[in-house]
Amino acid sequence: MSTVAGTTDPADPASKAGEPPSKSPWGALALLSLGVAMIIVDGTVVNVALPSMIKDLDMTFADAEWVNTIYALVFAALLINFGRLADIRGRKLLFLVGIVVFVAASMFAGQSDSASQLILARFFQGIGAAIILPTTLSSVNTLFTGKSRAIAFAVWGSVIGGMAAVGPLLGGWLTTYHSWRWVFYINLPIGLMVLVLSIFFVPETKDPSARRGADPAGSVLIGAGLAALVFAMIEGQQYGWIKPTAAFSLGALTWPADAPVSIVPVAFLFSAACLTAFVLIERGRNAADKVVVLDLSLFGLKSFRWGNTTALIVSLGEFGLVFVLPLYLQNVLGFTPIKSGLYLAFIAAGAFLATPLVAKLAQKKGSRFVVMVGMVFEAVSVAGIALVVQPDTGxxxxxxxxxxxxxxxxxxxxxxxxxLADVPLEESGQGSGTQSTSRQIGSALGIAVLGAILAVGLGAFTKDQVSRVPGVTAEQADQISQAVRSTGGGAITELRAQPGSEAIVAAADDAFVSAMRLTVGLAAIFILFGLLAASRLPPGQLHDPPGEPQQDPAAAGSA
Incomplete structure (x- = not known):
């Protein structure tokens, strides 16, 4: 049977052979939890600060999308590989390396003076996060056994969930009273403390039974395929969906504006070719019993196949929604970042309220029923937002x-x-890593897809609404619509500060709300597709593989 890069079997006693037990693992747990908490906070604070970043760095809306998607793409492409490397080289060693990379990237992000610098910093943050996450999961599994393991994962999950709730408020407070740069600088003192203390209090563990080897071709193909797909969806407005509207340059290479076809459909074709080659290569390596990035044979299990499909689709809707909401709250309603964070905190409050009810309901009705009930709540709520959103009150x-x-x-x-209900025990780590990857892919696609829809809607609706304002020429309406679209609505706040622009601002606000309704309505449709996928999950009681937490960090982060 093939081995997935980046996974280990935490439940297998052999995986602990030769690993020194910790006399006091609870201090290590606290440090490992803080390491993961930095990742969760980073994912929640950035959305609230995005409108301020767009204004200060003169970013385009496409740049803002890349700030989030590049992080998720790198995270998804490298998560499993770094997890396996940690099993071989040492989990503590890789954890420390991940902290160093993440903290250094956070400093770079806080000092960024341009969109390109910030996007590059987020790229390296994604690398750091991809190192930290699997090392903490496998370390907690290794350091604790029996009832202590259950308690450890409960503490670990509570820290993650708590930071997911605090993140929007913290990001809003830092952006409002200090600067958006502090949403990155906040990682420095926390990361340095975790780094120094982990040297002394986190024991080194390895998996001597982990197979050596790598799948570089698989990693490159899935990374390139997803990157090209996201590029096409984000940059379609800039470079033209079919015919070129602007020249595209990458280093010394240039795709001219007079080319017969835009770079965007070429990117779509390149993505399809890379992902198709990835599937073929992974199947071949799997048949040859070689290390693979993703064990595609697991998708032959009905529960695993539809569970991962559901996770990807739901993440697509969830992360896309949380990306566009702060733009509406701050650019249309004029909220401060901290007030926007307070609104988003209601999402986390609802998740906390539901958590104590989940286990009992799952025991009575089964996990599929609980998942479907949750997705009905999500779909109805998101559809309701699309119906009630207004330009004057939130x-x-x-x-x-x-x-x-x-x-x-x-x-x-x-x-x-x-x-994971039907995944063999010896492959439970592989299955868990694959689902975390699916969630990250879904989050990247959600931001790209819903961001593209919002951009298209902003351009079309703004031009239509503003052109109806008396005294506004067609040329002026086009210029205003381009400004509103390219800034994700940020130009509305600048228009609002100009005397005599009340009618234009009102038209732009209405246009943003129309685009918002379209975008959020489509997010609800995505969630409904996820509900259909969830209905294909096998019924029955939840029976997690021993040694695995019931909720992975990627899921916690979505709250």
Missing amino acids: TEIIPLLFTYGIGIGFATAQLTGAS
Whole structure:
């Protein structure tokens, strides 16, 4: 049987052979939890600060999308590989390396003076996160056994969930009263403390039974394929979906504006070719019993196949929604970042409320039922947001954000267990890593897809609405619509500061709300597709593989 890069069997006693036990593993648990908490916070604070970043760095809306998607893409492409490297070289060693990379990238991000610098910093943050996450998961599995392991994962999950709730508020407070740069600088003192203390209090562990080897071709193909796909969806507005509207340059290479076809459909074709080659190569390596990035044979299991499909689709809707909401709250309603963070905190509050109810309901009705109930909550709440969103007040969406959080609490808490229910015990680590990758892919695609829809809607609706304002020429309407589209609505705040622009601002606000309704409505449709996928999960009681947490960190981060 093939081995997936980046996984280990934490439940197999052989995986602990030769590993020194820790006399006091609880201090190590605290440090490992803080390491993961940095990743979770980083994923939640950035969205609230994005409008300020767009303004200060003169970023385009496409740049803002890349700030988030590049992080998720790198995370997804490297997560499993670094996990396996940690099993071989040492989990503590890789954990420390990950902290160094993440902290250094955070400093670089805080000092960025341009969009390209910030995107590059987020690229390296994604590398650091991809190193930290699997090393902490496998370390906690190794350091604890029996009832202590259950307690350890409960503490670990509580820290992660708590930081997911605090993240939007922390990001809003730092951006409002200090600067958006501090949403990255905050990682420095935490990371340095974790780094120094981990040297003394986190024991080194390895998996002597882990197979050596790598799958560089698989890693390159899945990374390149996903990157090209996201590029095409994000940059379609800039370079033209079919015919070129602008020249594209990458280093010394240039795709001219007078080419017969845009670079965007070429990117779509390149993505399809890379992902097809990835599947073929992984199947071949799997048949030859070689190390692979993803063990595609696991997708032959109905529960695993539909569980991962559900996780990807739900993440697509969830992360896309959380990306566009702060733009609406700050650019249309004029909220401060901290007030935006308070609104987003209602999502986490709903998730916390649902958590204590999940286990009992799962025991009575089964995990599939709980997942589907959660997704019904999500779909209805998101559809409700699309219906009630207004250009003058946001209070109507508060209860819907809360019920949306309840849906997340129900769905994500059980989805991992439902997906792994039929996965053989010796491959439970591989299955868990694959689902974390699926969630990250879904989050990247969600931001790209829903961001593209919002951009298209902003351009079209703004031009239509503004052109109806008396005294505005067609040329002026086109210029205003381009400005609103390219800044993700940020130009509305600048228009609002100009005397005599009330009618234009009102038209732009209405246009943003129309684009918001379209985008959020499509997010609800994505979640409904996820509900259909969840209905294909096998019924029955939840039976997580021993040694695995019921909720992976990627799921916790979505709250």
